[in-house]
Structures are given as C-alpha cells and as structure tokens.
Amino acid sequence: MKINLSLPALPKHIAIIMDGNGRWAKEQGLNRTAGHEKGASTVRDITIHCSKIGIEYLTLYAFSTENWNRPRLEVEFLMKLLERYFKSELKIYLENNVKFKAIGNLSKFSSKLQKIIKDTEEKTSSCTGLTQVLALNYGSRDEIVRAVRKLNDNNLEVNEENINSSLDTSFMSDVDLLIRTSGEIRISNYLLWQSAYAEMFFTQTYWPEFSTDELDDIISDFNKRDRRFGGL
Numbered sequence: 419m420k421i422n423l424s425l426p427a428l429p430k431h432i433a434i435i436m437d438g439n440g441r442w443a444k445e446q447g448l449n450r451t452a453g454h455e456k457g458a459s460t461v462r463d464i465t466i467h468c469s470k471i472g473i474e475y476l477t478l479y480a481f482s483t484e485n486w487n488r489p490r491l492e493v494e495f496l497m498k499l500l501e502r503y504f505k506s507e508l509k510i511y512l513e514n515n516v517k518f519k520a521i522g523n524l525s526k527f528s529s530k531l532q533k534i535i536k537d538t539e540e541k542t543s544s545c546t547g548l549t550q551v552l553a554l555n556y557g558s559r560d561e562i563v564r565a566v567r568k569l570n571d572n573n574l575e576v577n578e579e580n581i582n583s584s585l586d587t588s589f590m591s592d593v594d595l596l597i598r599t600s601g602e603i604r605i606s607n608y609l610l611w612q613s614a615y616a617e618m619f620f621t622q623t624y625w626p627e628f629s630t631d632e633l634d635d636i637i638s639d640f641n642k643r644d645r646r647f648g649g650l
C-alpha cells in the first residue's frame with residue numbers, strides 16, 4: 419500500500435459508482451455473484467485506505483432504485499450479501515474508527531436487513547474517523563422527491579438550504595471527487611444534487627479490481643485540477 423503524504427489537499431468527500439462486478443466475473447468464467455462477492459472485499463480495502471489517508475466521507479453506490487429490475491435471483495443474492503456484509507464488517511468499522519451511515523429509501527428492504535443497517539449505524543455512531551456511507555435503494559430523483567415532500571409536509575420554504583437539509587445526505591458536505599469504475603461514462607441517478615461541482619473521474623477498471631494504488635493516482639490527478647466553481 420502506497421500512502422502519498424505529499425498530497426497537497428485531499429478531497430473531503432469521495433463518491434464512487436462501484437460498477438463492473440458482473441463483467442469482471444464473466445471475464446473470469448464465473449457467475450455474476452462471484453463478482454459481487456469480490457466487490458464487497460474491494461469495499462473493505464478502499465474503506466480502510468480512505469480512513470488511513472484522512473478522507474472524511476466515502477459514499478459508495480451499492481444498490482440503486484433501478485437495480486430491482488434485475489433478475490429476482492440476483493436481487494435476492496445481493497440482499498443476502500448485504501446481510502452477511504454488515505455482520506462481518508462491524509468489527510472492521512470499529513477497528514478503524516469508521517462511522518457507518520446509509521442513504522436511500524430503506525423501507526423497501528426486509529425488516530431483518532433494515533434492523534442490521536440501523537444496528538450498524540448505532541454501534542458505529544461514536545466513531546470519529548472516516549464516515550463510510552452506503553447508498554442502498556438509492557436514487558437521486560427519489561431522494562429529491564422525498565426531500566421536497568418533507569418541506570411540503572412541514573410547510574417550509576422551497577430553497578437550496580432547505581432542500582439540502584432535507585436530503586438523505588444532509589450530514590455531509592458536497593461531493594468533491596466522483597469516480598465511476600468499469601468504463602461506463604454516466605451518472606445512473608447518483609448524487610445529482612450533491613455532485614453539482616464534483617470533479618469526475620472515469621476508469622476502465624472493473625470494481626473488483628479497483629485498487630488503493632489506483633485511488634491514490636486518481637487523488638493525485640484531482641489535485642491537479644483547477645476548481646473554479648463558476649468564478650475565475
């Protein structure tokens with residue numbers, strides 16, 4: 419593992435669209451499910467690395483509002499994988515002082531999975547290092563609709579500040595660096611509001627093969643970019 423201490427400034431918030439699990443597995447002659455398994459271990463490696471180098475927020479797209487359209491068996495596998503993931507990761511979160519948070523509409527999940535997610539949030543709530551956020555049954559459009567509804571229900575003015583504080587992501591700063599793996603160059607309904615001024619980075623690497631070295635290279639590239647936010 420390479421930790422580059424000479425980096426001038428780290429992105430505070432990194433968001434990743436973890437894509438390419440299925441294609442990686444197919445290329446290895448394996449079932450798509452093997453790609454999801456390997457992808458879960460990449461989540462662990464990247465999370466530990468981000469916590470070590472001092473990133474504040476790492477938001478990972480794990481299951482979209484559109485992913486319910488996949489074959490039933492794949493969806494069922496992903497739900498079971500999530501249950502197993504949280505059971506095994508609690509120790510890793512605590513060892514690395516990582517706080518876990520979920521965003522997305524969790525009410526669509528089984529009550530068992532919802533409880534595991536809530537328990538993991540509670541048990542890691544006093545961790546003070548990296549916050550790892552998993553986007554679960556997450557879609558930006560769904561999130562914005564739910565936020566505007568909250569404002570409506572509470573009779574609050576519709577303005578940027580109030581929308582921001584009603585989004586699932588209200589506890590975080592905007593995305594600084596948005597990465598998508600697997601060569602697809604699209605956003606797929608991810609953090610549309612929060613990425614308004616994010617620097618984007620697209621890599622061909624499939625998520626199961628994404629490494630901490632590649633992340634370091636992307637962060638170095640991020641540091642060379644001139645972020646103007648509409649100014650000069």
Ligand code: IPE
Pocket residue numbers: 436437438439440441442480481482485496600
């Ligand atoms: C990303 O990998 C994981 C999820 C969306 C759950 P994919 O499953 O989309 O893999 P590809 O894009 O089919 O290769």
Ligand code: IPE
Pocket residue numbers: 435436437438479480481482485602604606
């Ligand atoms: C986006 O990947 C969702 C996640 C990574 C969880 P998809 O594979 O679902 O996106 P599309 O269908 O290629 O846009």
Ligand code: MG
Pocket residue numbers: 437438439
């Ligand atoms: Mg995909």
